[in-house]
Amino acid sequence: MKEHLNRTPETSRIDEIIGLIKSRNIRGLTKAISIVENDGEGKEDLLNDAFTRGSNACITIGFTGAPGTGKSTLINAIIRQYRQIGKTVGVIAVDPTSTFSGGAVLGDRIRMQEHNTDPGVFIRSLASRKALGGLSEATKFALYLYKAFAFDVIIVETLGVGQDEIDVAKYVDVTVVLLVPGYGDNIQMAKAGIMEIADIFVINKSDRPGADLLTNQVLNTVHMKPENERPPIVNTIADKDEGIKNLIEAITLIRNRTAPHWEEKYRQRISEEIRSSVFSHLNREVNHHLDEMIEEVLRSSITPIEASKRILPMIGTS
Amino acid sequence: MNNERKIRVLIAKVGCDIHERGALTLLTSLRDEGMEVIYTGRYQTPAGVAHAAASEDVDVIALSDHTGSLPIIAESVLAELKKLGAEDIKVMAGGLLTLHDVKDLEKMGVTGNCGPGTPLEVIINHIRGIFV
Incomplete structure (x- = not known):
């Protein structure tokens, strides 16, 4: 009884949101993300609930790569594939905030519109705001909220700024790095950072000239690692739906391969x-x-x- | 603080309308005003727009249309929002509008209806005005 007396309208609103999340209502999830993103009142309660109930049973996949490599289009194709085998999918799509105005155009969703009315797919766009390293604080917290919402597959699309979106690798099970033909030479390959976090390399737009050369360059980089740790290289043409099945196989392979190291990652x-x-x-x-x-x-x-x-x-x- | 509240807007186009310039202009203008803007792209369904708005937890849906169908579009989008329990999301309309349309829209609770030639500031001020 005493507890009730101390309840402000704000705490009952948070309880309501938690209730909605528990009944798998997307309005609950999306309101929770907004509160967490805005550092609003009740943020800690929402996160505590997510930490308590969230499980690691779902598979989390991070996609990163330079702008224009086709991350959103590839994710769209992957959602389609996962939906065909009946898995629910949650997507966090991060786009850059303008440093001048603080505003942002969140444009990833436009490539995933075909899943708009599918209740088994939830897509939320986030602006990077002031985060560095490609993964905003809000993104990380949103990931925990998604886990509590118990999607089968969670996909994080991070800022495609370039060479050092390394943060994402810490928070997902499988990190996919996208490359396209015509983006720099072997020197770019050798640079540290993004190339080292890849669990899987995707050469997207593989129908373009230079795809074979790029595949060979990545192979050379990959060969420095021992055989059982080598990241698979998958060739895809996302907008033609080619190579997507291979990519999903590679994702499953990596998840099983890394299973012994999960505890360390957690x-x-x-x-x-x-x-x-x-x-x-x-x-x-x-x-x-x-x-x-x-x-x-x-x-x-x-x-x-x-x-x-x-x-x-x-x-x-x- | 880093994370001050940002106004989130969904710019949406429903049905067979190719005219995108207005939506794109608004997209960058609202970004330059410090808002977070999402665009659905063309040829969407009312259910798709409502679902996107509910998922993205936007504050406003800005419907853009140049085929003279804004009242019909708004009505269907509002109905879909209701199904999703997202009636708290505001709806505004812009594009080809007659005075008659504006009256119809206002009856549904759709405010900030901007016909041809509306200055950008009027649109921006309307959106900001919702949050004062």
Whole structure:
């Protein structure tokens, strides 16, 4: 009874959203994502619920690659394939936020319109906002909400900026890197980062000139690894639905191959989660004292380093 | 904070209408106003639009049409939204509109109906106005 007295309208709204998620209503899921994305009230309750109920039974796949490599089109074809075998699919599609206006055009969905009215497919577009490394904080949290919603397959499409969307690999089971013919030479191949996170390489638009050359270049990169760790290379033509079955086979293969290392991966994720939660609390606390310290430093009474040492003991007391 | 609330808009075109320039202009203009904008593309169904809007948790659906069918489109989209329990999403309309259409639309609760020649600021202000 006592608990009821303390309930604000806000907490009952969060309960309502959690109820909707439990009954697998998409309005619940999408409202939860908005709250988490906007750092709104009730965010922690929603995430706690997701952490408690979410399972790792679903398969999570990350797609990354430069703009124009056909990520959205490929995902569209993959959704179609998974739907044919009766799997439900959740998609998180991330597009860049304009650094000038803070606005964003979220254009991934347009390539997946054929699944618009399919109740077994849920697509949500997210703007990167200020995230670096291709995966926004909101994306990561949305992934946990999706897991609690228990889709069979969860797909994350990350920002196609270029060479270092490496973050996504930490949070998904299988990372797919898309390449297309005509995007740089072997030197690009050798660069660290995106090439190293690939569990699977997809050479999309394989009907274009240069596809064989690119396939060979990737093969050379891949051959540096021991045979049982080599990422498969799959040739696809996404808009003609070619190679999609092979890709899905490769995804299943990788998921089974990496199964022995899951626990290690989960440990890493949990440690990241705890760490980032601590940091976000810290950030908020530090912000409380920041203005006052800036003034002091401006008046040259202390240095920024001294200011930081003064803030530290104040944390947790305010 | 990083994550201040952003206005999310779905620009949608339903049925057989090829005229896309208005939708595309609005797409980039709203982005430049700091909004997060999603476009359905052409030739959509009312159910598809409603489903997309409900999934994306947008604040407003901006229907664009140049075939003189906006009241019919709006009516069907509203009905589909209701089926999904997403009646809280606002709907506005733009494109080829007669005064008669505007009256019909307003009766359904569709506000911010912009006929030919409406300055961009009017559209932007209408959307911002919803959230004051």
